[in-house]
Amino acid sequence: xxxxxxxxxxxxxxxxxxxxxxxxxxxxxxxxxxxxxxxxxxxxxxxxxxxxxxxxxxxxxxxxxxxxxxxxxxxxxxxxxxxxxxxxxxxxxxxxxxxxxxxxxxxxxxxxxxxxxxxxxxxxxxxxxxxxxxxxxxxxxxxxxxxxxxxxxxxxxxxxxxxxxxxxxxxxxxxxxxxxxxxxxxxxxxxxxxxxxxxxxxxxxxxxxxxxxxxxxxxxxxxxxxxxxxxxxxxxxxxxxxxxxxxxxxxxxxxxxxxxxxxxxxxxxxxxxxxxxxxxxxxxxxxxxxxxxxxxxxxxxxxxxxxxxxxxxxxxxxxxxxxxxxxxxxxxxxxxxxxxxx
Amino acid sequence: xxxxxxxxxxxxxxxxxxxxxxxxxxxxxxxxxxxxxxxxxxxxxxxxxxxxxxxxxxxxxxxxxxxxxxxxxxxxxxxxxxxxxxxxxxxxxxxxxxxxxxxxxxxxxxxxxxxxxxxxxxxxxxxxxxxxxxxxxxxxxxxxxxxxxxxxxxxxxxxxxxxxxxxxxxxxxxxxxxxxxxxxxxxxxxxxxxxxxxxxxxxxxxxxxxxxxxxxxxxxxxxxxxxxxxxxxxxxxxxxxxxxxxxxxxxxxxxxxxxxxxxxxxxxxxxxxx
Amino acid sequence: xxxxxxxxxxxxxxxxxxxxxxxxxxxxxxxxxxxxxxxxxxxxxxxxxxxxxxxxxxxxxxxxxxxxxxxxxxxxxxxxxxxxxxxxxxxxxxxxxxxxxxxxxxxxxxxxxxxxxxxxxxxxxxxxxxxxxxxxxxxxxxxxxxxxxxxxxxxxxxxxxxxxxxxxxxxxxxxxxxxxxxxxxxxxxxxxxxxxxxxxxxxxxxxxxxxxxxxxxxxxxxxxxxxxxxxxxxxxxxxxxxxxxxxxxxxxxxxxxxxxxxxxxxxxxxxxxxxxxxxxxxxxxxxxxxxxxxxxxxxxxxxxxxxxxxxxxxxxx
Numbered sequence: 001x002x003x004x005x006x007x008x009x010x011x012x013x014x015x016x017x018x019x020x021x022x023x024x025x026x027x028x029x030x031x032x033x034x035x036x037x038x039x040x041x042x043x044x045x046x047x048x049x050x051x052x053x054x055x056x057x058x059x060x061x062x063x064x065x066x067x068x069x070x071x072x073x074x075x076x077x078x079x080x081x082x083x084x085x086x087x088x089x090x091x092x093x094x095x096x097x098x099x100x101x102x103x104x105x106x107x108x109x110x111x112x113x114x115x116x117x118x119x120x121x122x123x124x125x126x127x128x129x130x131x132x133x134x135x136x137x138x139x140x141x142x143x144x145x146x147x148x149x150x151x152x153x154x155x156x157x158x159x160x161x162x163x164x165x166x167x168x169x170x171x172x173x174x175x176x177x178x179x180x181x182x183x184x185x186x187x188x189x190x191x192x193x194x195x196x197x198x199x200x201x202x203x204x205x206x207x208x209x210x211x212x213x214x215x216x217x218x219x220x221x222x223x224x225x226x227x228x229x230x231x232x233x234x235x236x237x238x239x240x241x242x243x244x245x246x247x248x249x250x251x252x253x254x255x256x257x258x259x260x261x262x263x264x265x266x267x268x269x270x271x272x273x274x275x276x277x278x279x280x281x282x283x284x285x286x287x288x289x290x291x292x293x294x295x296x297x298x299x300x301x302x303x304x305x306x307x308x309x310x311x312x313x314x315x316x317x318x319x320x321x322x323x324x325x326x327x328x329x330x331x332x333x334x335x336x337x338x339x340x341x342x
Numbered sequence: 343x344x345x346x347x348x349x350x351x352x353x354x355x356x357x358x359x360x361x362x363x364x365x366x367x368x369x370x371x372x373x374x375x376x377x378x379x380x381x382x383x384x385x386x387x388x389x390x391x392x393x394x395x396x397x398x399x400x401x402x403x404x405x406x407x408x409x410x411x412x413x414x415x416x417x418x419x420x421x422x423x424x425x426x427x428x429x430x431x432x433x434x435x436x437x438x439x440x441x442x443x444x445x446x447x448x449x450x451x452x453x454x455x456x457x458x459x460x461x462x463x464x465x466x467x468x469x470x471x472x473x474x475x476x477x478x479x480x481x482x483x484x485x486x487x488x489x490x491x492x493x494x495x496x497x498x499x500x501x502x503x504x505x506x507x508x509x510x511x512x513x514x515x516x517x518x519x520x521x522x523x524x525x526x527x528x529x530x531x532x533x534x535x536x537x538x539x540x541x542x543x544x545x546x547x548x549x550x551x552x553x554x555x556x557x558x559x560x561x562x563x564x565x566x567x568x569x570x571x572x573x574x575x576x577x578x579x580x581x582x583x584x585x586x587x588x589x590x591x592x593x594x595x596x597x598x599x600x601x602x603x604x605x606x607x608x609x610x611x612x613x614x615x616x
Numbered sequence: 617x618x619x620x621x622x623x624x625x626x627x628x629x630x631x632x633x634x635x636x637x638x639x640x641x642x643x644x645x646x647x648x649x650x651x652x653x654x655x656x657x658x659x660x661x662x663x664x665x666x667x668x669x670x671x672x673x674x675x676x677x678x679x680x681x682x683x684x685x686x687x688x689x690x691x692x693x694x695x696x697x698x699x700x701x702x703x704x705x706x707x708x709x710x711x712x713x714x715x716x717x718x719x720x721x722x723x724x725x726x727x728x729x730x731x732x733x734x735x736x737x738x739x740x741x742x743x744x745x746x747x748x749x750x751x752x753x754x755x756x757x758x759x760x761x762x763x764x765x766x767x768x769x770x771x772x773x774x775x776x777x778x779x780x781x782x783x784x785x786x787x788x789x790x791x792x793x794x795x796x797x798x799x800x801x802x803x804x805x806x807x808x809x810x811x812x813x814x815x816x817x818x819x820x821x822x823x824x825x826x827x828x829x830x831x832x833x834x835x836x837x838x839x840x841x842x843x844x845x846x847x848x849x850x851x852x853x854x855x856x857x858x859x860x861x862x863x864x865x866x867x868x869x870x871x872x873x874x875x876x877x878x879x880x881x882x883x884x885x886x887x888x889x890x891x892x893x894x895x896x897x898x899x900x901x902x903x904x905x906x907x908x909x910x911x912x913x914x915x916x917x918x919x920x921x922x923x924x925x926x927x928x929x930x931x932x933x
Contacts, residue, residue: 007612008609008612008613011605011608011612015602015606018598018605019563019564019602021598022595022598022602025591025594025595025598026563026567028591029567029570029588029591029592029595033569033570033573036584037576038573039538039569067399067402067403069574070398070399070403073392073395073396073399077381104395109388109391345732345735346732346733346735349729349732349733350733353718353729356720357718423716424712424716425717426684427682427715427716428710428712428715428716429733430682430683431682431684431705431709431710431787432734432781433703433706433733435702613686615679615685616679616684616685
């Protein structure tokens with residue numbers, strides 16, 4: 001009897017010892033999982049802001065356990081079916097794509113599609129809203145949601161090209177925030193990337209405007225590939241239309257610079273490039289009222305977050321009332337490249 | 343010492359393979375794996391992704407079913423059907439019997455995964471080059487060799503994961519009837535999937551009360567951590583190279599945990615009246 | 617091998633228990649349920665019968681002796697080894713009640729599996745298996761799977777597996793239950809043969825008629841306690857000096873002549889039985905009756921049947 005009870009208690013003691021010995025190893029594995037970005041999505045750990053669409057995804061993830069990937073694949077197939085049937089703008093479609101991203105956050109395609117869908121399709125869909133104020137608000141929200149979605153995706157997949165490009169392009173083409181566009185596009189350069197990335201970066205600088213940096217990037221493109229016609233063309237255009245004004249501005253000859261800028265503006269009054277250039281020159285000259293006026297003009301020409309942003313900044317400086325434009329709703333907070341958390 | 347273990351394991355393996363129920367699961371799994379070849383075309387542009395997700399998901403799912411339903415019956419069935427009486431009347435200790443049953447169960451599960459894995463790997467090798475060729479020049483350029491490696495690595499992770507599941511099922515079957523053992527194993531499996539979440543809930547910095555921190559912390563320390571097998575994306579990822587030490591640590595952690603689980607099973611089985 | 621040497625010693629003990637108890641609680645009247653306190657000693661080389669009604673604790677005793685369950689208190693030894701130790705199981709065979717086996721195997725596969733647990737293998741084993749299956753009359757049916765077996769076939773294979781290791785001690789739980797008469801006789805012969813080979817057989821049964829002709833020693837178990845433990849002959853003859861004379865036929869003439877000297881005359885199975893106070897009276901009567909031309913079937917000490925003893929011991933329970 002005593003022998004068997006010794007075996008019994010000795011056995012449980014051994015279980016305890018083994019479990020205790022296991023813990024440092026277990027902790028080390030968990031730590032490495034954090035380092036290597038293997039940790040699964042958790043509620044609100046990586047969200048850019050509070051987002052209630054995560055709830056079904058988190059619950060589904062918990063129930064599905066180890067079958068997240070196959071569930072993600074199934075839901076993704078179902079969402080594609082909805083899209084093909086023309087139900088792409090319904091909330092159901094969006095929540096399915098969102099759930100897919102939560103179930104399998106290392107799958108890039110759903111992030112990409114969700115970001116594009118929000119910033120482009122849903123943005124256009126909001127045109128149907130009759131109330132202009134609400135419409136503007138919704139459009140800005142959808143665009144912001146698209147951007148946030150891509151940022152969240154990048155936080156899961158910081159070592160992949162795709163979402164950096166997607167976000168950079170959304171800033172460049174849709175939001176037209178050229179500071180953010182050039183920043184995010186620059187991140188793609190650390191990966192193997194197509195030739196057009198540098199050209200888009202150059203385009204972004206051109207529109208900011210930062211003509212010298214734009215020229216440098218075009219120059220880089222031409223040196224890399226002498227047959228790069230687009231870069232040649234853009235370089236010629238800058239030289240022809242804007243460089244004189246830019247140089248005069250750099251030399252402090254602001255009046256002459258404005259005169260130079262006006263030359264081409266007369267030809268193309270709605271082109272944002274000369275508009276931005278003119279506003280920028282006034283800003284450099286310290287004529288903030290005029291700068292504000294011309295940034296405002298540029299901001300009205302088309303969707304142009306960049307111009308509105310700068311106009312709003314000047315308005316604040318000048319003590320003016322900042323118009324409740326979408327540019328204000330849009331948060332242009334600086335989001336650094338996601339650091340891996342330890 | 344080892345001979346009885348070997349022969350009990352061998353008999354368990356043979357018996358499992360003659361179970362129509364398990365053979366049925368295997369056939370169904372192979373059909374499901376085959377269907378991933380058809381289903382993938384429902385997702386143009388992500389065919390290979392679909393193929394791999396559905397195929398690996400099927401292997402894992404059906405492997406889990408086999409591990410739980412077979413493992414949970416290994417000991418309890420012997421007791422309920424009284425076949426254990428004549429065996430324990432022979433010079434076989436309970437430890438030898440339990441380990442033999444467990445090894446027989448694990449080899450059954452592993453051989454099932456191996457069959458499914460070979461079938462699926464063959465399917466991938468046949469299908470992937472054609473799909474990739476048809477999608478030449480599209481933005482998602484897949485490295486095929488990378489994908490093959492990932493498929494094999496993922497199957498290896500399923501081996502490890504179901505190693506733990508089988509151990510849990512066998513241990514529960516020394517304590518409970520097979521129905522209760524099955525339910526308990528599934529329960530621990532799903533809770534184990536959320537162990538990281540429980541860990542966070544137990545974190546005082548995230549607002550856990552001291553009592554919750556101790557209780558949940560202890561539960562977390564005892565629970566199996568099935569999340570550690572979730573590294574499929576990182577296998578052979580050139581952008582995020584995973585040093586070999588990490589999977590090696592996971593293997594050691596898994597084996598130690600399995601020893602703990604089987605030891606607990608032995609301590610219960612040793613006291614169990616049959 | 618050491619146990620063969622030990623067998624030569626007349627006093628060698630196969631089983632010894634000391635207040636072995638396994639309690640499962642109490643019944644509605646507060647009496648303990650299970651095995652209350654078993655103290656017995658079974659010498660080697662005999663057939664020991666543990667007899668008792670259903671639920672008296674026979675199977676519990678067997679399971680305790682084989683280490684399948686654990687005693688609440690008390691202790692026991694088999695071949696001087698503690699209960700449950702795998703060591704003595706090398707020398708033990710076990711036929712459970714209504715035996716259950718892996719039903720996907722056939723007779724040969726089943727025996728081969730059990731043999732491997734003893735570490736037996738090789739061509740000798742195959743020959744051994746054939747011998748055993750021939751002994752129990754299953755060799756020509758060896759390819760049938762256990763799941764298709766009848767009750768009798770299960771019992772036969774059960775005996776074969778119990779004898780695989782040429783055991784010195786064989787436990788059998790209800791060995792004759794559910795068998796047809798010829799199979800019962802075969803089983804009885806197997807058991808007797810085992811004793812003739814010098815083995816100890818420990819039987820548990822409630823079928824007293826089957827046990828009566830084969831057991832050397834009997835323990836009567838009721839409500840978890842041993843009520844009587846004695847050699848069979850002692851149990852059946854009792855302490856009575858009375859003799860019985862059995863005469864063929866039931867003619868009134870013979871009956872009246874028998875009655876003149878006997879204390880009691882009773883008809884039995886178509887014959888007549890007369891009981892006398894002592895041997896002399898019985899022989900005297902036999903002489904007279906024989907001379908008168910009646911056919912004497914038997915003269916001998918009065919024997920009770922096991923059933924009678926059993927009812928006497930257990931009483932109305």
